[in-house]
Amino acid sequence: MTLTDVAPNPRPERSIDIYRRALSWLEAQLPHGWTVSADRPRSPAAPNRLLITAPDGESVSYAITASKGVLSGDVARIAAELSDSDRGFVCAHYLSEPVRRQLDGHGLSYADATGNLNLVADRPAIWVRNRGADADPWRGPGRPSGVLTGEPSERVVRALADHVGEISVPELIKLSGASTGAAYRVVEVLFERELLTRLPRGPITDVRWPHMLRAWAADRKPCATRSFAAPNGLDELRARLASGNGDPAYAVTGIGATDYASASVLELYADDVDAFAAALDLRPITGGADVVVATPWSAAVFERMQYRDGLRCVAPSHAYADLVAGPFRHPDAAEYQLTALTADESWRRPVGRGR
Structure with a gap:
């Protein structure tokens, strides 16, 4: 039985609950003799620092980032906010596979509430990894499904493919004719699947249109x-x-x-x-x-x-x-x-x- 076969616990919403759920997975996977500790800010905030200590007493510290959702475009910002000598530990209710690849590429450790986990340090030498859910088990109605189906996807994908140049999401909404909420959801799916590049809270700067069209074609339901x-x-x-x-x-x-x-x-x-x-x-x-x-x-x-x-x-x-x-x-x-x-x-x- 895989983790995705098990009905999930209620989705953690507060930062402290996201951190605790992620930490429970880390503690379960740590080798014998290793311990975890953290500072104790006032709830519902998550701790600021995570300390991992080896059996010989040597320890490594991580700056904690706890968030309900982390997108691929957030990873570079999180990494840039760390000092050159600091390590980061990102925890969220769910981290998608593209986001996890981005975190790995920036050398950031992470854990989510479904069990996706990667913790790395050189001194003391440690590498702990675990695989959790492959899809967000708490995704609710109206949230991006990760697939490109329906009229909004058709309108947004076509508008992005047929035009070249930097474009804001409000401009894309006007150009495509899709509703505001639906357009933002489709853009989020495209961003998560690394089919477009978007500046944080800014415009879409690049579209991998051949890959996007192929993904859309594969996802959409055949017409009668x-x-x-x-x-x-x-x-x-x-x-x-x-x-x-x-x-x-x-x-x-x-x-x-x-x-x-x-x-x-x-x-x-x-x-x-x-x-x-x-x-x-x-x-x-x-x-x-x-x-x-x-x-x-x-x-x-x-x-x-x-x-x-x-x-x-x-x-x-x-x-x-x-x-x-x-x-x-x-x-x-x-x-x-x-x-x-x-x-x-x-x-x-x-x-x-x-x-």
């Missing part, structure tokens, strides 16, 4: 699709769509939205699948379809579209994500698209040019 036959063939259908005679809103995706190859099946999104099929005389079919129409999760698929041979197509970023995963998956075309998009990023708009 329906298959049709074009009675007069794809060439006639494409010509009708390109004429723009008031057809219902659509956006071509998949291979048809790239330069990879000529598409033998027209894959697209339609705002109203029934109306789209009726307007273009498409026949429902169960096998051998030459048209596949998906119902989009959000109107983001129709934003920042590109035109190819007169057809309205999803943005290059969305085409890439669709080729990575879901009903329009095509790994070879996805890698071709990624190579093209990274070689020439002119498709990414400077922040400030609007939606």
